[in-house]
Amino acid sequence: MTMNLEYLFEPRGVIVTGVSSHPGKFGFVALHNILSCGYKGRVFAFGREEATVLEQKVITSFDSIPANEADLMILCTPVGANEELLRKASEKGVKAVFCAAGGYSEIGDEGLKAEKRLVTLAAELDLVLVGPNGQGVVSPPAGLCAQIVAPYAPKGRIAVVSQSGNFVSSFLNYANQTGIGISRSVSAGNAAATEIIDFLEWFSIDPATDVALCYIEGLEKGRDFFERIKEITKKLPIVLVKGGITVGGQRAAASHTGSLASDSKIFEGMTRQAGVTRAPDIESAFEIAATFATQPLPNGSRTLVLTTAGGWGVVAADAISQSSELVLAPLPNDLKETINKLLPPRWSRNNPVDLAGGETRDTIPELLSVASKHPEIDSIIQLGLGIQGNTANLVRTGKFYPEHGLERIVNFHERQEKRYAEASIEVSLTSGKPVLVASELAATQPNNPMVKTIRDSGRLCYISANRAVSALNHLVRYSGWRNQSN
Template sequence: MGPLTGLFRPARIAVVGATDREGSVGRAILENLEPFDGDVVAVNPGREEVLGRPCYPDLASVPDPVDLAVVVVPPQVVVEVVRDAGEAGVENVVVITAGFGETGGDGAKREHELVDVAEQYGLNLVGPNCLGVMNSQVGMNATFGPDMALPGNISLMSQSGAFITAVLDWANDQDIGFKDVVSLGNKAVLDETDFVRSWGDDPDTDVVLGYLESIRDGREFIEVARETTQDTPVVVVKSGRTDAGAKAASSHTGAIAGSEAAYEAGLEQAGVLRAESVQQLFDAARVLSGQPVPESDSVAVVTNAGGPGVMATDAIGDSSLSLASFSEETLSRLKTELPAEANVYNPVDAIGDADIGRFESAIDAVLSDENVSAVVVVSAPTAVLDYADLAELVIEQQAEHGKPVVTCFMGGDRTAEAADLLREAGIPNYFDPGRAVDSVDTLARYRRISQTTYEPAARFDVDRDAAREVLEGAKERGDHRLGVEAMGLLDAYGIPTPAGEIVDSPDEAVSVAADIEGPVVMKIVSPDILHKSDIGGVKVGVETDDVADSFEDLITRARNYQPDATILGVQVQEMVDLDAGTETIVGVNRDPQFGPLVLFGLGGIFVEVLEDTTVRVAPVSESEARAMVDDIQAAPLLRGARGRTPADVDAVVETIQRLSQLVTDFPQILELDVNPLVAGPDGVCAIDVRLTVDTEEL
């Protein structure tokens, strides 16, 4: 697979399956390519001529080199045609035809064969089962959609062809243009990561938009998107939210960190801005493609309408932005140039009879203030104000000061001319003050993304051999689910655990307890009994004299509960004062697309009730681990709120990283809970562990 220049800017295109039959896809694509700047040839063994063009029986017969082959033939012959393309030296192929992996059975087999051929010849292959591709710069509409994109600096990818046709119809009406458009289809070869990488290197693409239902390789996507978003914003709508992953999970972490949590974490770590709707997607595209990034989060509001101004202020309070505090010079100027009834503090209310001169004074004053990084101009229609004049003023002021400005000109038809003027200048206009503020918030969020420095995850000195022995022992026993018998994993990776051992006789239990100061905790050890406390399989505060009897009682309870359970013994463990710290949870669930997800949050018995947790894709760096601690609502408890003794947060952060390394080193660990991990003032202690292992992969 090579660079994608020939895919979007080919000199010569062959339509394989071209036909003049009315209503056919082959005809629609050929007709859509009429405005194309380059050459278009038709390929069809059953035609000598198509729509006035000479038609060749196959790609080998085409006399001159072809840069792009668009394949519209029955699915049974697609693989053969793509092989012919490779033999003919064609490097870029778009397979429009459906009937592949999306149908299962023979279709899935055909798709595997298609991938093999593409890999053999190093083809850039889009699809199959897609709408096609576009490039407005060369007039290429190699799709069977009804509309061509207007020229622009936005590139769009979509897993839904219908989404593209609907968006283009709407975007053309809104005068929104695109550079490249690609329908991803089944993503058999090229996927979202390839296009993010390509557009990140493209000087003519200022914003990347995506409609995605899945991400094929989450880890690679994160790495590529992080590099791209340093210079080019990426905004994605991710559909297909589902609880299916959580329903299939057996651990606390698995139940919480399902598919949606994986995408939320993965997109955030990738530096991708996530839109929740098509409206948000294009609001973001407009402002990112038309306005500069603010230097800070400080925003000023200028309005002639008190109510809408308050609405904008409320929206700022709900966002990551803040109201700017004006300098004394700005306040003095506003007091001098605005009426006494006006509000000169942020938001600036020039009051209802404000004319264009008063707006000019207010906008110029706040844009001149070094404390202001962006301005939202909110206006209601009045008899003394012409919106077109105000639009021209805003355009002039934005160009003069070079700071981002968005507008909210409220009204109907009277806003049309002004909106057109603003759109041509790259200034988005909205009816709703909240949307105007959200667009500035998008700029500020992207500034933070572009300034992010991504650090590699730390590598700790651990005992991988000891950890492997624990997992190999599970394989030998045929155990897939492990409990406290796997505490050695944590020890091997430097995660503190209470003193203790697993014993298989009352005498050994007494001996181990004698070496532990004070009462002990005793737990039944069985891979078949995970919820030990539910059957009375845990005894807390056992005195030395009662250890032998407690051992017998625990074994008896386990046998009565599940006679065929495998009993590995009883764990005798140092008793940790849970009240001396905060119970947290660190866990892992493995996502099919993103791999291991590390979860942190408030732990103990309430983890699934409160769900005060946060998730990151492993491997987790120190800064990401620290952010995880800060993200949960219970973070103040760890830092000493209301007179509590602060926990050793550094120890928590290190534990998250060590667990991240463990599951990265051993992909056989499918799910893992350390719950509770007690975070005290002098460190952490992992009280219990539960995990699921794919022993066949060991």
């Protein structure tokens, strides 16, 4: 049965314990983040001394908290205080508790005993307990940033759960950088009562979420995890990074969260059978998840590359040919004949479709349209956009601008780049096929009109053809697995 985590991510009100006027303390930081990021529910600041902190009256007794006004409590208090706080919170109608405090199983036997007592008590009180030793919970649809660190992230369709709070921050930082937002985010900490798999199950029924992204160091219940996750992936793609795959990493995991890292080969085989998408590192994990969140799933592996210059196409063709799932689609004769009418004779006459500088004002949108409609093309990778915008940038910043007709040509180049980007988005939406645009300008010139248009649409512009191919490869693999499993 799926655990009910609605009170964790959509609370009517929040209690923060351990609040003081010290801006470096967990209670202060958690309170600040909740109040600063747009949360509309009631907020109660609880501390040892009466004071006003961040324009909030600090209360010293739970008697001052009205019943059934807060669903969530953020524990930022020492181990010795937390069991009594759970009892008092339960009496006030709290349904979920996030424990940010450390000092539990990650420090040894005494901490483990305290953790077991906390878990037992939470179960007796029918409280959802998350943590301990966690960073916090973020829920942009609710305007909630109840965590003891930065950052907050824009609202989107990626749900994040991690045994490492630092990697939660990493994923949220990437969300801010790319504009590809987050639906939910939580640091599981020691996962004493609510495990990674519990979050993944809830994400699979969460209407705000399209893909789950998680970091795991170790599992105590590997078989249970496997049996449950293979049901989740039938509904929801999961992108996973596994820490502790080496002896050194396993030692670090044990000291970090107290996790016993799982055998990496067994874990790899288990997750592959379950349709989980494994990522080698945090950056690629976010990029893959962002692709799942913003592109439709392909119906097959046949990939067409459109490029304005040959070199980019060659590299993309190599990457596709070396991938595990993608096929460089043979160019169908009827599509080739259509392209002949749009391009001069020097075009490549093959896949990749190299325009060889033969494009006119309307060529790229027309090519994208006809290619996306062809039944023998499942996905498109578009390369070489942004060149005109890059030229416009150089001219605009040069000493002769805006004279000599330069303002007019700059405006034309920038309009065209925006139009090309809009065409790639439109054909993907109308055809239901992935169209991935790649250019190093995504990193080197993020204000290029093509890059900015892609980003403003809520999609990624990949920094290289190889990165786009890698992301698409994961989409194709998962799509094939899900079609066979359902």
